[in-house]
Amino acid sequence: MDEYKACNLDYFPENILIDVLSFLSVRELVKAGRVCKRWKRLVKDQRLWRLVDLTAWKGVTSRILWLLLRQYLGCGLRCLRLRGLLLSARGGTFLSESWLKALSTKCPRLSKLYLLHADLRGLPSCQLLPTSLQVLELRGCELPREFFNQTSPACSQERAEATSSVGAQQKGRDRKGKGQGSPSGIGIGRLVLNNVPSFTDQHLQSLTTWEKLSRLELRDTFRVTANGLRSCAAKDVPCGVEGLSRLKFLEIGITGRQGYQLQMASLGLGAGWLGLEELSLGGKEVGPGLLCASRLKDLKCLCLWACTLSKMQIVRSCRMLRGLRRLEFLDVTFQPPQCPPVVEGEGAGVGAGAGAGAGAGAGAGAGAGGGEEQENEEAAGGDNSNEENKTLDTNDPIPSLRRSLAVLLPSCTLVFTNCSVQINAD
Ligand SMILES: *[C@@H]1O[C@H](CO)[C@@H](O)[C@H](O)[C@H]1NC(C)=O
Ligand SMILES: *[C@@H]1O[C@H](CO)[C@@H](O)[C@H](O)[C@H]1NC(C)=O
Ligand SMILES: *[C@@H]1O[C@H](CO)[C@@H](O)[C@H](O)[C@H]1NC(C)=O
Numbered sequence: 001m002d003e004y005k006a007c008n009l010d011y012f013p014e015n016i017l018i019d020v021l022s023f024l025s026v027r028e029l030v031k032a033g034r035v036c037k038r039w040k041r042l043v044k045d046q047r048l049w050r051l052v053d054l055t056a057w058k059g060v061t062s063r064i065l066w067l068l069l070r071q072y073l074g075c076g077l078r079c080l081r082l083r084g085l086l087l088s089a090r091g092g093t094f095l096s097e098s099w100l101k102a103l104s105t106k107c108p109r110l111s112k113l114y115l116l117h118a119d120l121r122g123l124p125s126c127q128l129l130p131t132s133l134q135v136l137e138l139r140g141c142e143l144p145r146e147f148f149n150q151t152s153p154a155c156s157q158e159r160a161e162a163t164s165s166v167g168a169q170q171k172g173r174d175r176k177g178k179g180q181g182s183p184s185g186i187g188i189g190r191l192v193l194n195n196v197p198s199f200t201d202q203h204l205q206s207l208t209t210w211e212k213l214s215r216l217e218l219r220d221t222f223r224v225t226a227n228g229l230r231s232c233a234a235k236d237v238p239c240g241v242e243g244l245s246r247l248k249f250l251e252i253g254i255t256g257r258q259g260y261q262l263q264m265a266s267l268g269l270g271a272g273w274l275g276l277e278e279l280s281l282g283g284k285e286v287g288p289g290l291l292c293a294s295r296l297k298d299l300k301c302l303c304l305w306a307c308t309l310s311k312m313q314i315v316r317s318c319r320m321l322r323g324l325r326r327l328e329f330l331d332v333t334f335q336p337p338q339c340p341p342v343v344e345g346e347g348a349g350v351g352a353g354a355g356a357g358a359g360a361g362a363g364a365g366a367g368a369g370g371g372e373e374q375e376n377e378e379a380a381g382g383d384n385s386n387e388e389n390k391t392l393d394t395n396d397p398i399p400s401l402r403r404s405l406a407v408l409l410p411s412c413t414l415v416f417t418n419c420s421v422q423i424n425a426d
Contacts, residue, residue, distance in 0.1 A: 014042060017042055018042060018045050018047055018048065021042060021043060021045075021048055022047070022048055025056065025057070026052060026053070026054055026057060026068070027057050029043050029048060029072075030043075030067075030068075030072070033071075043072070044071070044072060044074075046074050046075060046076025046077075047076060048076075049072055049073055049074065049076045049077055050076050050077065050078050050079070051078060051079045051081075052068075052073065052077060052079070052080050052081065053081040054068075054080075054081060054082050054083060055081050055082065055083040055114075055116050056083075057083070058083075059085075060082070060083065062094060062095075062096060062099065065082075065094075065095075065099055066099060069099065069102055069103060069106060073103070073106060073107055074106055074107060075106075075107065075108060075109055076109070077107040077109065077110050078109055078110065078111055078112065079110075079111070079112040079113075079114070080103075080107075080110060080112070080113050080114070081113075081114040081116070082095075082113075082114070082115055082116065082118065083115075083116045083117055083118075084115060084116065084117045084118030084119055084141070085117070085119070094118060094119065095115075095118060095120070095122075095123060096122075097123065097128055100123075100128050100129060100130065101128070103130055104129075104130035104131065104132070107130065107132075108130075108132055109132060110130050110132050110133065111132055111133060111134045111135060112133070112134065112135040112136075112137075113129065113130075113133055113135070113136055113137070114137040114139070115136075115137070115138050115139070115141055116139045116140060116141075117139070117140045117141065118138070118141045118142075119141070119142045120138075120141055120142060120143055120144060120147060121142050121143070121144045123144065123147070124144060124146070124147075125146065125147060125148075125149060125151065126147050126148055126186065126188075127150065127151070127186060131186075131187055132187070133187065133188050134187065134188060134189045134190065134212075135188070135189070135190045135191075135192075136188050136190070136191050136192070137191075137192035137194070138192065138193055138194070138196050139192075139194040139195060139196070140194070140195050140196065141196055141198075142196075142198055143196060143198045143199060143203065145202065145203075146206070147203065147206075148186075148203050148206035148207055148210075149206045149209075150185065150186055150206070150209045150210070185210070185211045185212070186210050186211070186212070187211075187212050188210065188212060188213060189212045189213060189214050189215065190213075190214070190215040190216075190217075191207070191213060191215070191216050191217070192217040192219075193217065193218050193219065193221050194217070194219045194220065195219065195220040195221075195256065196220075196221055197220075197221070197222055197223065198223075199218070199221045199223065199224065200223045200224070200228070201223070201224060201225055201227065201228025201231075204224055204228050204229070204232050205228070205231065205232060207232070207244060208232055208242070208243055208244055208245075210246075211246070212246065213244065213246055213247060214246050214247060214248045214249065215247070215248065215249040215250075216244070216247055216249070216250050216251070217249075217250075217251040217280075218250075218251060218252050218253070218265070219251065219253045219254075219255070219282070220253070220254055220255065220256045221265075222254065222256070222263070223263070224252075224263065224265045225263040225265055225268070226263060226264060226265055226266075226267040226268035226270075226288075227268065228265065228268065229252075229265045229266070229267075229268025229269065230268035230270070230271040231243075231268075232244050233268065233269070233271050233272065233273040233274075233276075234247065234273055234274040234275050234276070235271070235272065235273075235274060236274065241274060241275075243273075245274070245275065246275070247273075247275065247276060248275065248276065248277045248278060249276075249277070249278040249279075249280070250273075250276055250278070250279055250280070251279075251280035251281075251282070252265055252266045252280075252281055252282070252285045252289065253280070253281065253282025253283050253285055253305065253306065254282070254283045254284040254285050255282055255283035255284070255306050264284070264285065264287075264288040265285065266281060266285040266286075266288045266289030266292065267288045267289075267291070267292060268292075269289060269292035269293065269295065269296060270291070270292040270295055271295070272295040272296065272297065273295075273296055273298075274297070274298065275298055276296050276298055276299060277298050277299060277300045277301065278299075278300065278301040278302075278303075279293065279296065279299055279301070279302050279303070280302075280303040280304075280305065281302075281303070281304055281305070281307075282304075282305045282306045282307065283305075283306045283307055284307075286304050286305075286307040286309070287307075287313075290304075290313065290314075290317040291317065293317055293318075293320070293321060294317065294320035294321060297323070298323070299321060299323060299324060300323060300324060300325045300326065301324070301325060301326040301327075301328070302318075302321065302324060302326070302327050302328070303327075303328040303329075303330060304327075304328070304329055304330070304332060305329075305330035305331050305332065306330070306331045306332075307332055307333070308332070308333045308334075308335060308422070309329075309332055309333075309334055309335065310334070310335040311334065311335070311398060311400065311401045311404070314401065314405070315401075315404050315405070315408065318405060318408060318409060319408040319409075321409065321412075322409070324409055324412045325411065325412055325413065326412060326413045326415065327405065327409070327412050327413070327414050327415070328414075328415040328416075328417065329414075329415070329416045329417065329419050330417045330418060330419075331417070331418050331419070332416075332419045332420075333419070333420050333421070333422055334397055334398050334401070334419065334420070334421045334422065335421075335422055336421055336422055336423060397416055397419040397420060397421050398421060402414055
């Protein structure tokens with residue numbers, strides 16, 4: 001109790017006390033609320049409960065969740081971050097249907113939910129999540145098979161009546177807000193899946209019924225395949241556009257070291273994707289994705305991250321992307337502009353040698369066919385213990401690459417962040 005003697009400081013204006021309280025963690029806030037009546041009241045101030053991060057509080061039980069919801073969470077809540085108990089016997093009961101229902105009612109402005117290590121298999125559908133959600137991020141979670149399905153006859157009728165009418169959708173959501181549980185369209189606009197191994201092509205397919213989904217981020221979702229991606233891509237069909245037709249931003253990245261059979265999902269982009277304006281490719285998906293990017297007619301921004309690339313590979317893929325306005329390299333290791341000598345018995349070395357040979361000799365135009373397979377390996381392989389990195393001016397790790405791209409894509413902004421150039425040890 002000693003540390004809360006400040007309670008006696010009655011002369012402090014409440015705004016200042018609330019500022020001070022805002023530095024406390026949720027756990028400390030709850031404790032502070034027990035100090036005296038004034039603090040108890042102050043701690044409930046909704047300004048303190050806008051962004052609630054419980055991920056650092058180990059062992060949050062559903063009892064604690066109920067306590068927080070009954071006493072503190074309210075109309076101030078915008079963003080909630082929770083850590084589940086994936087490996088615990090209690091995991092399944094962590095988020096209950098009744099708690100989520102109470103959350104929707106008490107916190108109508110909750111727009112962002114982040115779940116870490118949560119076992120969601122006890123929840124049949126994400127339609128149990130608050131309808132006010134615009135952003136849902138799942139990291140290291142377990143999903144039931146039909147979690148993302150929309151089961152709403154009313155909704156599909158509405159869709160049939162007014163295929164692309166945002167107004168109709170809005171009406172549907174408003175009604176849901178007041179009504180009792182008659183499910184309506186999922187309003188989530190941004191979905192992030194980070195290391196969710198149980199996310200499959202079927203889950204991806206379910207997302208095509210979401211009316212608002214404009215950003216989708218798939219990181220280390222190993223079970224998504226090229227076919228899965230291809231069949232969800234927005235494309236023209238006789239009665240309109242089918243697939244993930246509202247998607248503007250897609251991220252696909254595999255950086256995990258697990259021994260999964262990699263599916264190279266980004267090869268599915270080869271089918272083209274109407275309306276896709278921003279693409280972010282990471283790790284092992286960069287190589288296959290780059291091969292397909294020229295099929296993305298609406299692409300304006302491309303970000304490549306956490307990979308090893310050769311100048312050849314970049315120039316060859318990017319010269320097709322005439323509409324590109326922004327090209328970003330993030331945590332990229334560039335292979336040196338001069339081709340390194342071929343190292344015997346090393347896949348990456350052979351790939352680089354062959355690719356660079358074709359490029360340096362015959363110019364960028366000639367080598368389009370043969371090098372591709374090797375470039376895949378090159379992008380996937382990456383690590384080469386004989387080489388060390390030298391971090392150069394992060395704005396311009398390879399001046400010659402910047403020059404080439406400036407000629408090919410004159411109206412494209414180039415951004416290099418935390419990039420480096422591999423240098424041969426000898
Ligand atoms: C859930 O969605 C998937 C993909 O769209 C579909 O294959 C499956 O049949 C759906 N399940 C139900 C019960 O609607
Ligand atoms: C060089 O870059 C690679 C790939 O980014 C990384 O794994 C490695 O640790 C780096 N080495 C040094 C010495 O920074
Ligand atoms: C820069 O890249 C290295 C690996 O290449 C990574 O460990 C580090 O976190 C990155 N730094 C920033 C600021 O992103």
